[in-house]
Amino acid sequence: xxxxxxxxxxxxxxxLSRLQARQxxxxxxxxxxxxxxxxxxxxxxxxxxxxxxxxxSDVFVQVWARIHQHDARRGPLVPWVLSIARNxxxxxxxxxxxxxxxxxxxxxxxxxAGADAVDAAGADEAGVPGWPVHRAVHQxxxxxxxxxxxxxxxxxxxxxxxxxxxERTRLPxxxxxxRLRLGHKKLxxxxxxxxxxxx
Amino acid sequence: MSDWLGMSASxxxxxxxxxxxxxxxxxxxxxxxxxxxxxxxxxxxxxxAGAGLLWRxxxxxxxxxxxxxxxxxxxxxxxxxxxxxPVVVGARTGELTIFADTISHRWLVACHNLAPNAPGQAYQxxxxxxxxxRVAAVMPMDHDVPMVMAIxxxxxxxxxxxxxxxxxxxxxxxxxxxPMLFHVDx
Numbered sequence: 001x002x003x004x005x006x007x008x009x010x011x012x013x014x015x016l017s018r019l020q021a022r023q024x025x026x027x028x029x030x031x032x033x034x035x036x037x038x039x040x041x042x043x044x045x046x047x048x049x050x051x052x053x054x055x056x057s058d059v060f061v062q063v064w065a066r067i068h069q070h071d072a073r074r075g076p077l078v079p080w081v082l083s084i085a086r087n088x089x090x091x092x093x094x095x096x097x098x099x100x101x102x103x104x105x106x107x108x109x110x111x112x113a114g115a116d117a118v119d120a121a122g123a124d125e126a127g128v129p130g131w132p133v134h135r136a137v138h139q140x141x142x143x144x145x146x147x148x149x150x151x152x153x154x155x156x157x158x159x160x161x162x163x164x165x166x167e168r169t170r171l172p173x174x175x176x177x178x179r180l181r182l183g184h185k186k187l188x189x190x191x192x193x194x195x196x197x198x199x
Numbered sequence: 200m201s202d203w204l205g206m207s208a209s210x211x212x213x214x215x216x217x218x219x220x221x222x223x224x225x226x227x228x229x230x231x232x233x234x235x236x237x238x239x240x241x242x243x244x245x246x247x248a249g250a251g252l253l254w255r256x257x258x259x260x261x262x263x264x265x266x267x268x269x270x271x272x273x274x275x276x277x278x279x280x281x282x283x284x285p286v287v288v289g290a291r292t293g294e295l296t297i298f299a300d301t302i303s304h305r306w307l308v309a310c311h312n313l314a315p316n317a318p319g320q321a322y323q324x325x326x327x328x329x330x331x332x333r334v335a336a337v338m339p340m341d342h343d344v345p346m347v348m349a350i351x352x353x354x355x356x357x358x359x360x361x362x363x364x365x366x367x368x369x370x371x372x373x374x375x376x377x378p379m380l381f382h383v384d385x
Contacts, residue, residue, distance in 0.1 A: 027226075036213060040209045041205040057224055083202045130210070137206045
């Protein structure tokens with residue numbers, strides 16, 4: 001079995017301190033670790049490979065410019081970078097006024113992919129950095145009841161508000177809130193070990 | 200917790216050439232000027248342009264004020280002679296008022312209610328001097344608006360004995376050729 005390479009806590013601390021010391025090689029290293037995941041996340045949100053590359057570029061500009069703002073006591077580096085990527089992708093989605101067109105494309109793509117978020121991990125990718133995290137998050141999502149998973153994914157990948165999710169799914173607002181709350185609670189429990197692993 | 204959800208998306212291998220481009224852009228931001236420096240650099244030409252406009256505006260106001268003072272002095276001067284002259288063009292009667300300062304040898308000419316010129320034409324004012332007609336001013340009038348101008352009397356033509364106005368080509372004429380509107384002896 002191929003042992004997955006991962007960004008260990010020690011590696012990350014070292015990487016973070018080197019990033020904060022403005023070592024250019026550290027940013028290149030971070031790129032090697034995270035660029036495929038950022039690109040995948042951005043493409044998932046935007047449904048457009050070119051725009052996803054723009055997001056990737058913007059993310060590394062922001063990381064390099066704002067690395068001193070990252071507080072390791074408040075969370076690990078990787079989720080911080082992922083949150084920058086998600087926010088940037090959602091901003092782009094909104095600002096370019098392609099909201100509904102993109103949503104339709106992404107929704108159609110997701111439908112065609114058959115719940116991409118819970119697909120099983122491919123054996124040929126198991127050796128890439130971050131893969132254990134990817135698998136753990138997949139498993140956590142896969143363990144959610146489908147009605148909870150749907151609203152969690154709509155909120156995360158499409159940046160929809162509770163009201164917008166209610167409108168999209170034609171569910172009462174209260175039901176949406178309940179499903180989100182339950183889904184997030186279960187995810188938190190499922191990913192607790194993951195969080196502990198990186199902290 | 201939810202920040203980890205981004206890891207649920209399938210990874211996409213970036214194109215190999217993308218890395219250099221992304222890093223180059225990131226490092227360029229680091230070495231670039233801070234935002235306030237860029238803002239200041241961008242604002243400097245605007246500030247200079249604004250100062251230039253203000254200076255020009257102030258200069259124009261000063262000149263206008265000086266001209267107004269000059270005009271008032273000329274009008275108030277006891278030695279200034281006021282000469283109203285009716286100007287009839289077609290069915291319309293306007294007026295031309297000359298404030299002639301015999302001390303400074305300048306005229307202030309005010310026109311009211313003059314009919315606008317036909318295209319390609321202008322009013323032309325003449326000094327009638329001992330040595331013949333001398334051009335005083337060419338006054339193209341495209342619109343029905345009052346007009347005031349200061350004119351220096353000729354110093355090399357002897358005594359100014361009168362004033363006349365004709366309609367000439369728009370560029371003016373060295374000698375009166377068009378219809379004469381008035382000819383007044385002073």
